[in-house]
Amino acid sequence: ETGVTQTPRHLVMGMTNKKSLKCEQHLGHNAMYWYKQSAKKPLELMFVYNFKEQTENNSVPSRFSPECPNSSHLFLHLHTLQPEDSALYLCASSQDSGRDTEAFFGQGTRLTVV
Amino acid sequence: KQEVTQIPAALSVPEGENLVLNCSFTDSAIYNLQWFRQDPGKGLTSLLLIQSSQREQTSGRLNASLDKSSGRSTLYIAASQPGDSATYLCALTGGGADGLTFGKGTHLIIQP
Numbered sequence: 001e002t003g004v005t006q007t008p009r010h011l012v013m014g015m016t017n018k019k020s021l022k023c024e025q026h027l028g029h030n031a032m033y034w035y036k037q038s039a040k041k042p043l044e045l046m047f048v049y050n051f052k053e054q055t056e057n058n059s060v061p062s063r064f065s066p067e068c069p070n071s072s073h074l075f076l077h078l079h080t081l082q083p084e085d086s087a088l089y090l091c092a093s094s095q096d097s098g099r100d101t102e103a104f105f106g107q108g109t110r111l112t113v114v
Numbered sequence: 115k116q117e118v119t120q121i122p123a124a125l126s127v128p129e130g131e132n133l134v135l136n137c138s139f140t141d142s143a144i145y146n147l148q149w150f151r152q153d154p155g156k157g158l159t160s161l162l163l164i165q166s167s168q169r170e171q172t173s174g175r176l177n178a179s180l181d182k183s184s185g186r187s188t189l190y191i192a193a194s195q196p197g198d199s200a201t202y203l204c205a206l207t208g209g210g211a212d213g214l215t216f217g218k219g220t221h222l223i224i225q226p
Binding site for chain 2: 004005020031033035040041042043045048050055056059088090092097099100101102103105106107108110
């Protein structure tokens with residue numbers, strides 16, 4: 001247990017569905033991140049939030065919509081996804097988004113788009 | 115744009131051997147370098163963090179080194195065990211952006 005909890009662990013959704021991924025951290029951190037891990041590719045940074053403010057959007061399609069209501073919670077809202085969006089979505093947190101801080105990851109949500 | 119390469123992509127060795135995993139990066143202006151372990155279908159577990167002012171970190175049977183000038187890091191695993199079987203990922207911060215840049219990983223199998 002790393003102190004970063006993601007729910008659900010598995011999700012199957014149709015292309016017309018709307019769903020949300022949830023991430024919660026109990027480490028007192030101020031920065032939270034969404035990463036995408038697809039087969040045969042390195043983990044890709046999607047979004048960064050520092051003190052609830054979005055500081056990075058790595059050219060992610062608008063069908064992915066992040067929300068950070070407070071420093072402990074991060075959501076990823078999904079709508080009209082494509083089959084190629086099927087992947088492992090990982091949430092991480094760190095003390096802040098400064099570059100000397102250690103990142104801790106959750107167990108991920110395995111998303112399948114059908 | 116920073117690129118991170120991990121060699122080898124896969125490695126299978128008998129139990130008890132010492133082994134070295136390699137990570138190289140193209141832009142030496144990095145801050146942190148972290149080594150992670152990932153078991154199949156699971157999240158990432160942080161193994162070692164080398165901060166910008168450090169050159170080496172050790173934890174148990176693991177030792178990681180960092181040489182910024184040559185753009186390289188190595189993860190040394192001593193006396194390997196079957197429980198060490200996993201994918202090992204190298205990731206770093208730097209290059210003007212927040213967040214980590216990852217390599218594709220080394221898939222390690224330790225044969226009993």
